[in-house]
Amino acid sequence: MIVKCNECKLDVSSSAKTCPNCGALPSYFVEKPKHRIITQTERKKKEFRNDMKNIFSCLGCSVVFVIIGIILKFVFDFFGWNI
Numbered sequence: 001m002i003v004k005c006n007e008c009k010l011d012v013s014s015s016a017k018t019c020p021n022c023g024a025l026p027s028y029f030v031e032k033p034k035h036r037i038i039t040q041t042e043r044k045k046k047e048f049r050n051d052m053k054n055i056f057s058c059l060g061c062s063v064v065f066v067i068i069g070i071i072l073k074f075v076f077d078f079f080g081w082n083i
């Protein structure tokens with residue numbers, strides 16, 4: 001298991017007798033948090049990305065509708081139907 005040395009903040013093997021970097025004892029080692037703490041900026045970035053995704057999916061929908069409309073127009077023109 002990889003832990004973090006609380007002295008030098010580097011990754012250390014939990015089986016190490018001392019930190020290979022600074023020589024700190026294993027009592028200084030701390031378990032690495034499983035989930036990274038999301039900072040304010042990271043959250044904002046994520047929200048922004050979600051917003052962009054929503055906008056693009058909306059755009060995608062309208063593009064599909066426009067294409068369907070164009071195809072229908074061609075089909076109706078082809079058969080000589082007036083709409």
Ligand SMILES: [Zn+2]
Nearest residue numbers: 005008019022
């Ligand atoms: Zn260390």
